Amino acid sequence: MTSKNHFEIRLEVMKMAKEMMDAHYNDSMNAWWTMVNNYAERHSMVVDELVKQSAELMKTKPAMYTPKDIMDKAQELYGFVSKKD
Numbered sequence: 001m002t003s004k005n006h007f008e009i010r011l012e013v014m015k016m017a018k019e020m021m022d023a024h025y026n027d028s029m030n031a032w033w034t035m036v037n038n039y040a041e042r043h044s045m046v047v048d049e050l051v052k053q054s055a056e057l058m059k060t061k062p063a064m065y066t067p068k069d070i071m072d073k074a075q076e077l078y079g080f081v082s083k084k085d
């Protein structure tokens with residue numbers, strides 16, 4: 001087993017943070033599309049038409065994360081790793 005230097009550890013933490021952000025975004029988008037599909041079905045509408053017509057609905061659509069969001073999550077994770085409790 002080789003030990004990793006601090007750059008390799010930070011890279012691993014960044015990868016974990018991105019994977020977590022990807023999973024959260026994908027889960028949020030899946031939930032949003034399920035809600036949209038259910039609403040469209042209840043009101044006998046085509047999903048594409050519903051999305052085009054509803055500005056309010058589009059306000060609830062999850063936003064894609066930013067690089068800063070990934071950095072913030074990585075810092076949160078790295079803070080846990082570097083604690084000396």
